[in-house]
Amino acid sequence: MLRVRLRSGEYGKHQDAKQKPPACRRPIRLVAAALACLLTAVIVSQCIMAAGSGLDVTFPDDLDLGILAVGENVSDLQSLVINSDLGYQVYVRADRERLGQWDLMLMRYVAGSEMAEPLLLTSEGRTYVVGIGDLLIADRPGPSPPPEVTFRFVQRVGFGDRPAPEGRVYRILLTYTVVQNV
Amino acid sequence: MVMRGKRPGETRKKSMTQGKPTGSRVSNCRRRIRAKHLLLAVMGIGLLLSPAAIAETETGTQEVTAQVAHAIELIVPSSYDWGELIVGENESVFQAVTVKSTAPYDLKIRADRTNLAQYDLAVGHYVGGGRELQNPLQWKEAYSGGYSAISTVDMPVVIAAPPTGSAGTTTMIQFRQFVSYGDHALPDGMVYRIVLTYTAMNTV
Numbered sequence: 001m002l003r004v005r006l007r008s009g010e011y012g013k014h015q016d017a018k019q020k021p022p023a024c025r026r027p028i029r030l031v032a033a034a035l036a037c038l039l040t041a042v043i044v045s046q047c048i049m050a051a052g053s054g055l056d057v058t059f060p061d062d063l064d065l066g067i068l069a070v071g072e073n074v075s076d077l078q079s080l081v082i083n084s085d086l087g088y089q090v091y092v093r094a095d096r097e098r099l100g101q102w103d104l105m106l107m108r109y110v111a112g113s114e115m116a117e118p119l120l121l122t123s124e125g126r127t128y129v130v131g132i133g134d135l136l137i138a139d140r141p142g143p144s145p146p147p148e149v150t151f152r153f154v155q156r157v158g159f160g161d162r163p164a165p166e167g168r169v170y171r172i173l174l175t176y177t178v179v180q181n182v
Numbered sequence: 183m184v185m186r187g188k189r190p191g192e193t194r195k196k197s198m199t200q201g202k203p204t205g206s207r208v209s210n211c212r213r214r215i216r217a218k219h220l221l222l223a224v225m226g227i228g229l230l231l232s233p234a235a236i237a238e239t240e241t242g243t244q245e246v247t248a249q250v251a252h253a254i255e256l257i258v259p260s261s262y263d264w265g266e267l268i269v270g271e272n273e274s275v276f277q278a279v280t281v282k283s284t285a286p287y288d289l290k291i292r293a294d295r296t297n298l299a300q301y302d303l304a305v306g307h308y309v310g311g312g313r314e315l316q317n318p319l320q321w322k323e324a325y326s327g328g329y330s331a332i333s334t335v336d337m338p339v340v341i342a343a344p345p346t347g348s349a350g351t352t353t354m355i356q357f358r359q360f361v362s363y364g365d366h367a368l369p370d371g372m373v374y375r376i377v378l379t380y381t382a383m384n385t386v
Contacts, residue, residue, distance in 0.1 A: 059242030158348040159282040
């Protein structure tokens with residue numbers, strides 16, 4: 001774009017001088033103009049689409065699973081409320097593969113102190129293993145999909161898992177991504 | 183006419199517009215420019231038409247935290263029938279006690295009495311004023327130490343053992359009973375009996 005502007009100025013100079021631009025510039029101007037038109041059209045259409053298709057998501061609050069017992073621990077029901085006039089997909093990913101000990105003072109993970117089992121997510125009869133890769137947990141086609149996606153977490157604890165010492169908890173950070181269908 | 187110095191850009195522009203390039207140089211220049219603009223156009227269109235660029239997305243985060251409870255589980259041997267004891271030294275087979283614990287633990291043993299006593303199988307209790315073996319029951323951790331007489335108070339078998347992992351840790355215990363000619367054989371329906379209690383406890 002910078003170059004296009006420079007050359008437009010140059011063309012202005014030629015106009016002032018009552019001269020035609022050099023022949024080798026004409027295709028360039030045409031290409032630049034066509035590109036500008038195309039980009040404008042795409043951006044405008046995108047703006048129109050964005051204005052016409054609203055997406056408003058309420059994500060679940062932070063969750064304290066409390067003190068986990070040996071065996072299977074199931075969380076309370078979690079929900080994402082999604083107001084969308086188009087279909088959407090919900091993905092979840094984590095910052096690590098398993099809950100790890102988190103130093104509450106230093107605000108960082110303690111190396112080599114993860115739980116033995118990964119965090120599981122159950123939704124609509126399916127069980128997913130939460131990890132660092134994006135995981136599709138809901139695929140709701142349009143035009144007026146249900147506004148709520150609910151799920152629970154399951155954390156299995158064995159005798160191989162150690163209670164975290166004072167000042168530490170087990171932690172994992174989840175990121176939800178809601179993508180509208182286009 | 184205003185006189186001004188040359189700028190570096192001007193020199194470059196002049197060389198492109200006012201110089202006298204040969205035909206092949208002009209052709210190369212055009213091709214390069216066209217190729218660049220086509221590339222830019224393709225990249226722009228590709229970026230703008232990609233689903234990621236067009237689709238509206240929202241992201242949010244949720245922190246999940248938890249603690250692990252102290253937990254301990256104990257698997258003790260089932261009832262042990264020692265059979266008929268002979269005069270002299272009688273040693274039991276190893277008795278396996280398995281502990282599963284998420285934290286360090288102690289394992290202890292005690293008995294309801296120190297000497298095996300006459301027990302009525304039909305009524306299910308010790309015979310009041312009945313017979314007892316003359317020597318107390320002895321026990322030891324199978325692979326270490328010597329025998330000790332059993333006590334009615336807790337005696338340590340293992341102290342501050344490390345967390346066990348899911349498989350648990352098994353401790354073998356062995357018993358010994360000396361029998362003398364002062365001990366009496368019992369009538370049918372009667373046995374000599376003692377009840378052992380194992381205790382595993384987290385130490386935190």
